[in-house]
Amino acid sequence: MWNRLKAILADFIQQADLVLLGLCCAATLYGMALIASATRYLNIGGIVRYVGVQGAAMVLGICAYIFMSMLDLERLMRRWKWLVAFNVVFIALLLTPFGVSDNTGNTAWLKFPFLPFSIGPAEVVKITFTLLLAKQLEWLREVKRDLKSFPSALMVAGHTIALMGWYVGISGDMGNxxxxxxxxxxxxxxxGFALRWFVLLFAGSGAAIAASVALGLMPDYMINRFRVLFDHSYDTLGAGWQQTRGLLALGSGGLFGQGYMQGTQTQAGEGSLPARHTDFIFCVCGEELGMIGCLVVIALLAAIIIRVLLVARRAETPFHCYVCVGVAAMLIFQTVVNIGMCLFVMPVIGLTLPFFSYGGSSLLTLYAAMGVVSGIKKRSPVVRRPGRPLG
Structure with a gap:
C-alpha cells in the first residue's frame, strides 16, 4: 500500500502541473492572511475558526488536485448520463431540509449534519457542467461535424439555459x-459557433430583460442593484450600502495601504465593512495593503488564468481544450465581477474572489478544477523546442 502511494506521488510530481499548483497555493496563503485581518475584530477565536477552515480546505484541495490530476476524463465521460443526473439531483437537494438560506435569502447552500461546513452545489456543478458541455461541443464538432446550424446552437444553449433555470429557480442565486x-x-x-447565434442570443436576452422590467417581473431589489451603479448617492443605506462602504475602504488605502491589520474600516466593528472576509476581501486588501497589494492579487489570478489557457492551447483533443477554456472562463468571470463589485462598477451578485475569499467548499472545488487542468496537461503532447532533445 505504501509503495503504491509512493509511486502515485512520484508520478504526480513528475507529470502534474506543479507551477499551477504553486500559484494556487500562493494565492490561497495570501487570501488566508487577508481573512485573518478581516476577521480580527471578532477576537482570536474568530481568526482561528475562519483561517482554520480555509487552511483545512486548502489541504483537502491539494488532495483533490492530486486525485483529479490522475482522473481519466475520457473514461469518466462514457458515463455522461450519470453526470447529468448528478447535476439535477444535487441542485434539487436545496429543496430538502438540507438546503439553507444565506443572508440574502437565497437558498444556495447545503448543510449536512456530518460535515463541519456548508456546500454550495453551484461550485461543484460548475465542474461537471463544464465537462458535459465540453463533451457536447466535441461531439458536435467531431461526430456531427456541425457547429454552424441553428439546431446545434439550440442544443448547446438549451443545455445551459435548462441548467441555469433549474438552479436559479430553486436557489434564487443569480450570480452563479x-x-x-x-x-x-x-x-x-x-x-467555433457562428457569430450570428451570439448576436441573436444577446438580442434575445436583452429583450427578455427589458420585458421583465417593463412588466414588473424583475424584483425591485435587483433593479436597485443596477440603479446604484449609475447613481452612487441612491439608497446608500440600502442597495448601495455594501459598495459604498467597500469603496470607502478600498479608496482610503492609497498606494501602500494603512498597514496590515491597521485598516480603519476593516478593523472596526460589525457593519463597518459588510462581508469583508467573503465578497469584499479585495477591499480589505486595498485598505491595508494599498494598490500594490491589489496588483499582487490581480497578478496571481492573471497568472493562474494564463496558465490554464496555455494548457488549453496545447491540449491533445478538442474536449480537453474546451474543458480548460471553461475553467478559465469561470475564473475570469468571478474575478472581474468581484473586483467590479468592490470598485462599484458591477452589481452585487454574491460572487467571491477565487482563492482569496473565505469559503471552504468554494476553495476545495477550485483546487479540484485546477486538478482537472493539471491532468489535461499531463496527457498533452510535449512541445519540442528546435535543437533541444526531449528530457
Whole structure:
C-alpha cells in the first residue's frame, strides 16, 4: 500500500502541473492572511475558526488536485448520463431540509449534519457542467461535424439555459447562474459557433430583460442593484450600502495601504465593512495593503488564468481544450465581477474572489478544477523546442 502511494506521488510530481499548483497555493496563503485581518475584530477565536477552515480546505484541495490530476476524463465521460443526473439531483437537494438560506435569502447552500461546513452545489456543478458541455461541443464538432446550424446552437444553449433555470429557480442565486452562462459563451466561441447565434442570443436576452422590467417581473431589489451603479448617492443605506462602504475602504488605502491589520474600516466593528472576509476581501486588501497589494492579487489570478489557457492551447483533443477554456472562463468571470463589485462598477451578485475569499467548499472545488487542468496537461503532447532533445 505504501509503495503504491509512493509511486502515485512520484508520478504526480513528475507529470502534474506543479507551477499551477504553486500559484494556487500562493494565492490561497495570501487570501488566508487577508481573512485573518478581516476577521480580527471578532477576537482570536474568530481568526482561528475562519483561517482554520480555509487552511483545512486548502489541504483537502491539494488532495483533490492530486486525485483529479490522475482522473481519466475520457473514461469518466462514457458515463455522461450519470453526470447529468448528478447535476439535477444535487441542485434539487436545496429543496430538502438540507438546503439553507444565506443572508440574502437565497437558498444556495447545503448543510449536512456530518460535515463541519456548508456546500454550495453551484461550485461543484460548475465542474461537471463544464465537462458535459465540453463533451457536447466535441461531439458536435467531431461526430456531427456541425457547429454552424441553428439546431446545434439550440442544443448547446438549451443545455445551459435548462441548467441555469433549474438552479436559479430553486436557489434564487443569480450570480452563479450567470457564471454558467459565461462559461457557455466562452466555450461556444472557442469551439467555433457562428457569430450570428451570439448576436441573436444577446438580442434575445436583452429583450427578455427589458420585458421583465417593463412588466414588473424583475424584483425591485435587483433593479436597485443596477440603479446604484449609475447613481452612487441612491439608497446608500440600502442597495448601495455594501459598495459604498467597500469603496470607502478600498479608496482610503492609497498606494501602500494603512498597514496590515491597521485598516480603519476593516478593523472596526460589525457593519463597518459588510462581508469583508467573503465578497469584499479585495477591499480589505486595498485598505491595508494599498494598490500594490491589489496588483499582487490581480497578478496571481492573471497568472493562474494564463496558465490554464496555455494548457488549453496545447491540449491533445478538442474536449480537453474546451474543458480548460471553461475553467478559465469561470475564473475570469468571478474575478472581474468581484473586483467590479468592490470598485462599484458591477452589481452585487454574491460572487467571491477565487482563492482569496473565505469559503471552504468554494476553495476545495477550485483546487479540484485546477486538478482537472493539471491532468489535461499531463496527457498533452510535449512541445519540442528546435535543437533541444526531449528530457
Amino acid at each position: 447562474g450567470l457564471t454558467f452562462f459565461f462559461i457557455f459563451l466562452c466555450m461556444a466561441f472557442v469551439a
